Amino acid sequence: MGSNVNIFKNNMKYTIKYRQKLLWEKYLRRKKRIKYNKRKKNISKRDPFNKGKELLKDYIEIPSQLSFKNNWDSTVKTLSDIQKAIKYRFTKIKRHIHIDHSKMEIISPASVLVLASTIERSQKQARIQFKGVNEFLPKNDVVRYLLNEIDYWKYFDVPKLKTSITQDRFSFFKILDSYEVDNTKIGKMIEFFEKKVGFNGNAKSLLFTALCEASANTVEHGYNSFQFNKDTDRWWLTANIDKKDCTISFVFYDQGMGIFKSLENHRSIPVRKLFLKAQRLIKDKPNAKILQHMLRENYSRHKIKNRGYGMQTFKKFIDGAEDGLLFIASENASYEYPKDILREYTKKLNGTLIVWQIKVSYDITSNMYLKNGEKNDSI
Amino acid sequence: MIQYNFVKQFTKYPGPRFIRLGKHSGEEFRENVLRPIFKSEDIIDIDATGVLSFSPSFLDEAFSPLAEEYGLDTFKEKIKFHSQDDKVLYKKMMSYVSRYLERDK
Numbered sequence: 001m002g003s004n005v006n007i008f009k010n011n012m013k014y015t016i017k018y019r020q021k022l023l024w025e026k027y028l029r030r031k032k033r034i035k036y037n038k039r040k041k042n043i044s045k046r047d048p049f050n051k052g053k054e055l056l057k058d059y060i061e062i063p064s065q066l067s068f069k070n071n072w073d074s075t076v077k078t079l080s081d082i083q084k085a086i087k088y089r090f091t092k093i094k095r096h097i098h099i100d101h102s103k104m105e106i107i108s109p110a111s112v113l114v115l116a117s118t119i120e121r122s123q124k125q126a127r128i129q130f131k132g133v134n135e136f137l138p139k140n141d142v143v144r145y146l147l148n149e150i151d152y153w154k155y156f157d158v159p160k161l162k163t164s165i166t167q168d169r170f171s172f173f174k175i176l177d178s179y180e181v182d183n184t185k186i187g188k189m190i191e192f193f194e195k196k197v198g199f200n201g202n203a204k205s206l207l208f209t210a211l212c213e214a215s216a217n218t219v220e221h222g223y224n225s226f227q228f229n230k231d232t233d234r235w236w237l238t239a240n241i242d243k244k245d246c247t248i249s250f251v252f253y254d255q256g257m258g259i260f261k262s263l264e265n266h267r268s269i270p271v272r273k274l275f276l277k278a279q280r281l282i283k284d285k286p287n288a289k290i291l292q293h294m295l296r297e298n299y300s301r302h303k304i305k306n307r308g309y310g311m312q313t314f315k316k317f318i319d320g321a322e323d324g325l326l327f328i329a330s331e332n333a334s335y336e337y338p339k340d341i342l343r344e345y346t347k348k349l350n351g352t353l354i355v356w357q358i359k360v361s362y363d364i365t366s367n368m369y370l371k372n373g374e375k376n377d378s379i
Numbered sequence: 380m381i382q383y384n385f386v387k388q389f390t391k392y393p394g395p396r397f398i399r400l401g402k403h404s405g406e407e408f409r410e411n412v413l414r415p416i417f418k419s420e421d422i423i424d425i426d427a428t429g430v431l432s433f434s435p436s437f438l439d440e441a442f443s444p445l446a447e448e449y450g451l452d453t454f455k456e457k458i459k460f461h462s463q464d465d466k467v468l469y470k471k472m473m474s475y476v477s478r479y480l481e482r483d484k
Contacts (some may be wrong), residue, residue, distance in 0.1 A: 180400060180401040181395040181400045181402075182402070183392040183393065183394045183403065184390070184392045187392035187431045190431070206432075208434075209432050209434045212394070212395065215395075216395040216396065216400055216401075216434075216436065219400050313434070
């Protein structure tokens with residue numbers, strides 16, 4: 001009798017153990033499934049190319065018109081596609097992507113700089129080498145010339161392309177870039193253009209101050225200082241004279257967090273509060289209006305310590321030239337001075353773009369000088 | 380009196396406010412050039428002829444903290460600052476200094 005009880009007890013023990021084992025396995029399977037689903041969901045969130053048909057996308061076509069003023073959405077979308085494709089495909093999926101330049105017909109100097117800097121930064125981040133393919137090179141002469149001038153093809157290991165355009169029309173300066181405020185580079189570039197255009201003393205000095213303040217703003221606020229990388233967290237600057245349209249443009253670009261994100265994450269709580277309050281209270285185009293106010297007045301927490309005047313020096317050069325155009329674009333907003341044009345877009349630009357453009361006049365003796373007149377679009 | 384040629388002895392292209400932001404900064408000029416003058420009996424005469432331009436940040440950071448530290452009268456006695464290209468350079472610098480000194484008032 002006693003032995004029967006013991007057998008029964010042992011059986012029960014095994015049954016319970018067996019059931020416990022089954023339950024434990026079921027629990028583990030469930031846990032694994034939840035983990036797998038969560039991971040799958042996160043991957044598709046992180047990588048937009050993993051969503052539906054986008055998975056097959058390995059070809060990016062640069063649109064016929066790359067211009068921030070006339071074709072913002074598709075310009076910004078193309079740039080962001082290139083960044084995402086390079087970042088995700090080469091670091092995670094390791095597949096080839098093709099950037100097709102063949103449809104390009106119009107490209108503004110500002111877009112040339114942003115495109116080149118986007119390629120450069122993405123290339124450095126992903127540590128890859130591009131290769132040029134003939135069928136994807138641009139067919140338009142002006143586009144070929146502008147990209148040649150800025151040394152764009154070095155990123156694709158392609159020699160300069162043949163073009164029928166000579167230096168008669170454009171005088172294009174190479175890209176300057178740095179991770180710090182490098183006033184010697186900026187000063188030498190201004191002196192290079194001074195010989196060609198003939199700035200008066202005051203305009204030269206105002207331009208120098210504006211460019212230096214722009215680079216100082218980028219270095220101080222543009223990038224995340226905790227994860228700063230000298231190779232990729234930089235500013236880019238270029239300038240060009242278009243002799244046909246009689247304009248000189250200086251284009252400054254950084255791929256940082258943008259003005260609004262920087263204000264949102266500002267160290268000073270009053271600045272953050274002021275920014276969020278302004279964004280909440282201004283109903284129509286809040287970000288563009290914030291840009292407009294920042295150019296007009298000093299809203300910095302440093303007001304009393306002589307700080308926060310950077311943005312205002314940008315417009316002083318335009319005011320000094322009497323006839324000019326200042327275009328500031330950051331994230332999803334842009335502001336044009338002195339026309340006072342505010343714009344907000346659906347697509348967000350990565351970083352901040354600033355363009356100073358003034359009208360110059362060209363005479364037969366090939367001397368250019370500052371002059372009032374109509375402005376064209378180089379943005 | 381120490382004669383200081385800004386272009387030859389420092390730079391033609393003055394830099395940003397702080398040393399951490401880049402070369403030839405206002406902070407660098409203050410600490411390496413101006414502060415030793417204040418510690419000695421000397422007077423400095425800075426000739427900024429030929430400089431491309433001074434940014435407000437550079438002028439403010441280079442001069443204002445010393446005016447606050449040593450007093451405005453001593454500051455004016457110790458520093459002579461001029462340029463043949465920009466006749467109002469001294470006035471400009473002093474306007475930044477006085478704005479800085481008003482901070483605590």
